[in-house]
Amino acid sequence: MLHAKHSAGDDDDVNWNTDDEIDNFQSSPRNVVHMDETVAKFIEMGFSIEMIGRAVEETGGENPEPLMILETLFKISTSPEASSSKSKVIDELIGMGFSEELVIKAIQEHGEENLKEITNALLSYAAEKMHETEKMHETENEDINNNYFSDDNDDINIFSGLSSSDEENELNSFHGDGRLQDLIKMGYPRKEASIALERCGKIASLAEVVDFIFAAQMARQLDEFWAASDEQERRINEPPPRRRRLNTDIASDDELIRLPNPMIGFGVPKEPGLITDRPVPIPNIALGPPYFYYENVAMTPKGVWATMSSHLYDIKPEFVDSLYFCAAARKRGYIHNLPIKNRFEIQPTPHYTIQEEFPLTKKWWPAWDKRTKLNCVLTCIASAQLTNKIRKRLEKHERDPAVQKDIVDQCKKWNLVWVGKNKAAPLEPYEMERLLGFPNNHTRGISRKDRYKSLGNSFQVDTVAYHLSVLKPLYPKGINVLSLFTGIGGGEVALHRLQIPMKLVVSVEISEVNRNIFRSFWEQTNQRGDLIEFRDVEELDDHKIEGLMDQYGGFDLVIGGSPCNNLAGANRVSRTGLEGDQSSLFYDYCRILEAVRSKASRMRR
DNA sequence: GCCATCATGAAATATAGA
DNA sequence: TCTATATTTCATGATGGC
Structure with a gap:
């Protein structure tokens, strides 16, 4: 085993130390927080002391982990017994961060008895809101990301995503007047950041506010997770998945999986079908x-x-x-x-066409080569000899359609781009890196x-x-x-x-x-x-x-x-x-x- | 029938070092 | 100049989707 551990003595090690101190609902032994703090967070999330006590008791164990308690809390809060009081449910949902307006809307749409539907609807509303906020966040981050690539100097490595110093500065500036903006810059949706600030108060530390947001997000995640918890419990006692089968065994499965056309999976940006x-x-x-x-x-x-x-x-x-x-x-x-x-x-x-991604090729790209997309980047490239052969053929038969077609075929086969007069060459490694997003x-x-x-x-x-x-x-x-x-x-x-x-x-x-x-x-x-x-x-x-x-x-x-x-x-x-x-x-x-x-x-x- | 495809291995050639 | 190593070049079809 090769172990490359981050040096503990680095001056800019502020963030992880902070995070270690505030680590919360992850089920890591080293991340277990003090029970008093946990209870306080659950109260902040809108659960009653009575319910928390019941959840701790039902979770069992000498020192139950917060994640497990939270899971139990959700089970209790969405159980028929707990739903006996409509106002109580409304209060709890509002306490979880959902607006009163949305809670009432969800209840009207799905009926007050149908707690799961209500919860799902609220999650959908929240997801839509988060998506909108995420879009805003993307725009705000464009400046950071735009520095990621360097078109001018290929010898300079630019890794300017979120550098350690950037991150540190953001955290250090947290206690200033623009706390909401700081949280948004850190990647938190505006709505969640806003709620968290309101709930945690003005004197709350960064750790507490971040902790609160994380808890709320984890709660949403758990809600989906909880729906399958019974099945997962059953899974624990199940045997491992099927072991390997011979190819001859799977003929009947062939018909089940076909490659889609267009090959867009569950959808891609800028194309219909999402x-x-x-x-x-x-x-x-x-x-x-x-x-x-x-x-x-x-x-x-x-x-x-x-x-x-x-x-x-x-x-x-x-x-x-x-x-x-x-x-x-x-x-x-x-x-x-x-x-x-x-x-x-x-x-x-990235750019979507060859000519946009590699602008210098425009000058040399012949009109009869209609390609705008390259084929798959493979592990081997064409030889320099092929580039020479193509150049010589074109110098003699530049206007011959048959030659042109043959050369385009070669270009497709070997993924060549035009880099000079009659010069079709394979991509350079740094160009492949760019195509592949590195x-x-x-x-x-x-x-x-x-x-x-x-x-x-x-x-x-x-x-x-x-x-x-x-x-x-x-x-x-x-x-x-x-x-x-x-x-x-x-x-x-x-x-x-x-x-x-x-x-x-x-x-x-x-x-x-x-x-x-x-x-x-x-x-x-x-x-x-x-x-x-x-x-x-x-x-x-x-x-x-x-x-x-x-x-x-x-x-x-x-x-x-x-x-x-x-x-x-x-x-x-x-x-x-x-x-x-x-x-x-x-x-x-x-x-x-x-x-x-x-x-x-x-x-x- | 047309087309694209995360490749492999051997031979030829280039480079580095003594 | 010789040798070892590194790199380049070339030949090698079948499969599956359309």
């Missing part, structure tokens, strides 16, 4: 937290996605082509249990060949960030990430660009070259959390997973895309399917995910 409810709901057994996010190539041999889905709780994959996010195609499938409401893009968004020169310092290989195997950051964006309001204080097959850290770059703090990243990556790239990213972006590196997924057995979860309070997100070598269409040598040497590591993803979920269940109890 949906906010899954057509096939996530089975209760698979509801998070912990959340997981699995990725692989969309076009696999038949039956592979059906098999992968069956091993990941029968969640249907979301197929998305990243050409809806950038100027290059990238057809991928994602199986995840993330919410899909209120997704948002990271800023700045910082300029993210992969600098390794051989050119390795850069292409690593980039060809990576996530498209904007696409993944769009999916992960729903975590931002759920975890304003940051998340613990278990990153399998980390590669060059596409998932972590997405979280960083979303400004979701990473308190912990446990990374598994077999390539030393990739580990070095990711570690450089971690250091250059001044990450405050801990980075723990493993080389091989096989090193991560149940004992190690449980130890890490005990130490850090569990994982909030398990993310990774297992090797596609044996699935990818470009492989002419060993496209042997999911049981191939590399691609069968998918089963390790399942094993580790199940170990995390199982341990998380035990920790909740």
Whole structure:
């Protein structure tokens, strides 16, 4: 195990120290707060002392964790017994932060007896409001994010998302007159920040206000979680998910999974077809937290996605082509249990056409090459010889339509762009980084060949960030990430660009070259959390997973895309399917995910 | 029929170091 | 100049969606 721990002596270590002090409802042993403080927070949230006492008693244990108590409180507050008094329910809902107007509206719409419907309606109202606020917040953050890329100097690495000093300044300025603005800048929705300030009072510390917001958000999250709690309890005693099957076993599943056209998943920005409810709901057994996010190539041999889905709780994959996010195609499938409401893009968004993304190519782009999008960025590029051949042919037969067509075919096959007169060349590594949403020169310092290989195997950051964006309001204080097959850290770059703090990243990556790239990213972006590196997924057995979860309070997100070598269409040598040497590591993803979920269940109890 | 596809391995060539 | 290592180049189809 390779352990890169953040140095404790850094001068700018203010935030995490503060957060450690105020850590609240996470079920981490090290994060358990004093019971008096917990009770005070529950009272602030609108629960009566009587109800809190009952919840503590029903939760059981010598020192029940706040998260468990809160869960019990929600069960009690929405039980038929508790709903006997309409005014009491109204008071409690208002006490939870919902406006009186909305509560009354929800009751009128759904009837006073139907508490669950009322709660769902209120959550929807709140979600809509949060979404609006999030949009405002995105606009406000544009200036920060616009500095992320440098078009002028490719030799300068710019990681200007939320630097440590920026974050510190924001926190330090909290006690000034613009507290609401400060909270909004930190990423909290305006409504929640406003309520929190009102409820906590003028003399409240930053810790208390942030704590209050987090508690309210956790409460909302728990409400959805609670709906499936019975099922989850049952899950604890269930056997692990189905183990691997032979390809011959899954023929009947083939028909269940088809690639969508257009390949927009549950929807993408700027295209019609956005949906906010899954057509096939996530089975209760698979509801998070912990959340997981699995990725692989969309076009696999038949039956592979059906098999992968069956091993990941029968969640249907979301197929998305990243050409809806950038100027290059990238057809991928994602199986995840993330919410899909209120997704948002990271800023700045990439350009959507080749010519906009690489303006210098406009001068040389021939009219007969109609491409506006590139094909998938692969792990290998065309040779310099091909560029020479194309130039020579064009010098002789520039006006020959047959030659033009042949050359366009070559350009499509090898993803060439026009960089000079009659000169079609492959993308430079830094150009691929830009297409894929990475910082300029993210992969600098390794051989050119390795850069292409690593980039060809990576996530498209904007696409993944769009999916992960729903975590931002759920975890304003940051998340613990278990990153399998980390590669060059596409998932972590997405979280960083979303400004979701990473308190912990446990990374598994077999390539030393990739580990070095990711570690450089971690250091250059001044990450405050801990980075723990493993080389091989096989090193991560149940004992190690449980130890890490005990130490850090569990994982909030398990993310990774297992090797596609044996699935990818470009492989002419060993496209042997999911049981191939590399691609069968998918089963390790399942094993580790199940170990995390199982341990998380035990920790909740 | 057309088209795109997170690739692999061997041979050829270039580079670095003694 | 020789040798070891690194990099570039080339040849290698099948699959599945439309």
